[in-house]
Amino acid sequence: MHFEDVKGILSPKGNMNIYRGCTHGCIYCDSRSTCYNMNHDFEDVLVKRNAPALLEKALSGRRKRMMVGMGSMSDPYMHCEKQLQHTRKCMEIIDRYGYGFTLITKSDLVLRDLDLIKSINSRTKAVVQMTLTTFDEDLCRILEPNVATTKQRFEVLMKLKEEGIPTVVWLTPVLPFINDTEENLRGILDYCIQAGVKGIICFDMGLTLRQGNREYFYKKLDEHFPGMKERYISSFGSSYNCTSPDNRQLMKIFYQTCKAHNIMYNVDEIFEYLHTFEDKTENDQLTLF
Numbered sequence: 530m531h532f533e534d535v536k537g538i539l540s541p542k543g544n545m546n547i548y549r550g551c552t553h554g555c556i557y558c559d560s561r562s563t564c565y566n567m568n569h570d571f572e573d574v575l576v577k578r579n580a581p582a583l584l585e586k587a588l589s590g591r592r593k594r595m596m597v598g599m600g601s602m603s604d605p606y607m608h609c610e611k612q613l614q615h616t617r618k619c620m621e622i623i624d625r626y627g628y629g630f631t632l633i634t635k636s637d638l639v640l641r642d643l644d645l646i647k648s649i650n651s652r653t654k655a656v657v658q659m660t661l662t663t664f665d666e667d668l669c670r671i672l673e674p675n676v677a678t679t680k681q682r683f684e685v686l687m688k689l690k691e692e693g694i695p696t697v698v699w700l701t702p703v704l705p706f707i708n709d710t711e712e713n714l715r716g717i718l719d720y721c722i723q724a725g726v727k728g729i730i731c732f733d734m735g736l737t738l739r740q741g742n743r744e745y746f747y748k749k750l751d752e753h754f755p756g757m758k759e760r761y762i763s764s765f766g767s768s769y770n771c772t773s774p775d776n777r778q779l780m781k782i783f784y785q786t787c788k789a790h791n792i793m794y795n796v797d798e799i800f801e802y803l804h805t806f807e808d809k810t811e812n813d814q815l816t817l818f
Contacts, residue, residue, distance in 0.1 A: 530573065530609050531574075531575060532578040534579045535580070537587075538579075539584060542804070543596055543597045544597075545584065545597065546577075546600070546601065546603050547576070547577050547616065548574050548577070548603040548604075548605065548610075549602070549603055550567065550570070550571045550572060551572070551574065551603050551607050552572055552574060553635060554572075554674045554676075556672055556674075556745070556753075557672065557702050558571075558742055559739075561742040562739045563739075564739065580615060581618040584622050585626075588628060594626070594628050594808075595806045596628070596630065596654070596804055596805070596806050597629065597630050598804075599616065599619070599630075600632045600633035600658075601633060604633070604636060605633075606636035606638040606639055608675070616642070617642050620645045620646070623649060627653060629649070629653040631803050632658065633658040633699065634657070634659060636677055637677040639685060640688060643688075643689075647693075647694065650693070650695075652808075653807055655695075656694075656697060656727075656802075656803060657685075657686075657696050658696070658697045658730075659696060660682075660701070661700060661721070662700065662702065662704075662717070663679055663717075664708075664713045664717050665716075666679065668708060671753050672707075679717070683720040683723075689724075690724050696727060697726060697727055697730065698717075698726050698730070700721075700729050700730065700731040700783075701730065701731055701732060702736030702737070703731075703736065703773060703779075704736055705736070706757060706764075707754065709734050709775055711778075711779065715782070718783070722786075727792070728793030728799040728802065729793070729794055729799075731780075732796065734779045734780060735770060735772035735773050735776060737769055739769055
């Protein structure tokens with residue numbers, strides 16, 4: 530872990546990453562790709578030291594409120610957050626200025642900040658997005674070794690449901706020949722149904738590989754799944770998209786299940802929901818009249 534001051538923190542669309550790199554160790558992580566020009570070891574997390582100050586400056590200077598999003602590149606609840614509380618500091622600022630909020634995580638540490646999430650959601654909208662890829666707990670510990678297991682994440686989703694916090698699940702990536710099974714898919718979908726998630730983001734049953742993350746992924750395949758790397762090379766070559774041979778059948782199950790349980794599955798619709806700012810106090814005032 531190392532610290533730097535950066536020039537900016539908030540993108541024009543309201544996205545931010547207060548860390549760069551990650552310690553969760555997921556074997557498929559796209560953020561390892563060399564196209565992102567990371568000039569330090571991925572596990573040597575860069576902490577954007579002045580992120581809270583930059584965020585406060587950005588939000589205080591805006592006329593129109595919006596949704597602020599965290600975690601598109603680096604999980605806001607990786608291990609160092611427990612001590613640094615960088616994510617919590619930024620959430621306090623978002624809450625203070627009345628902005629909406631969403632984040633993507635695989636960590637149960639998000640429940641530490643449930644008080645702030647509830648406060649934001651009471652006046653605007655706070656959406657917790659959680660990645661679920663692998664129903665089998667033992668397999669999950671191989672694919673996503675240093676973070677909360679899928680069952681633990683499901684328990685987080687259930688707690689958020691109990692507290693009235695809207696949630697969205699990322700069912701991606703699904704690894705061909707490893708967890709691209711109907712049993713795995715139905716297990717994840719059952720968790721989503723029980724947790725009452727608003728939407729599930731799933732582009733297809735597969736993953737993407739490019740320089741940087743491909744080499745790391747293949748190294749881990751050699752460690753945990755002997756012979757699997759050769760199967761990937763034989764099946765996909767150097768393709769960016771590595772789609773499961775069972776994609777059509779599995780996506781049919783995915784669509785049918787989401788429709789049956791009134792879960793959003795259209796990616797554009799979900800993204801629109803995540804990016805749309807809501808002012809609940811304004812709605813409450815209109816109700817009075």
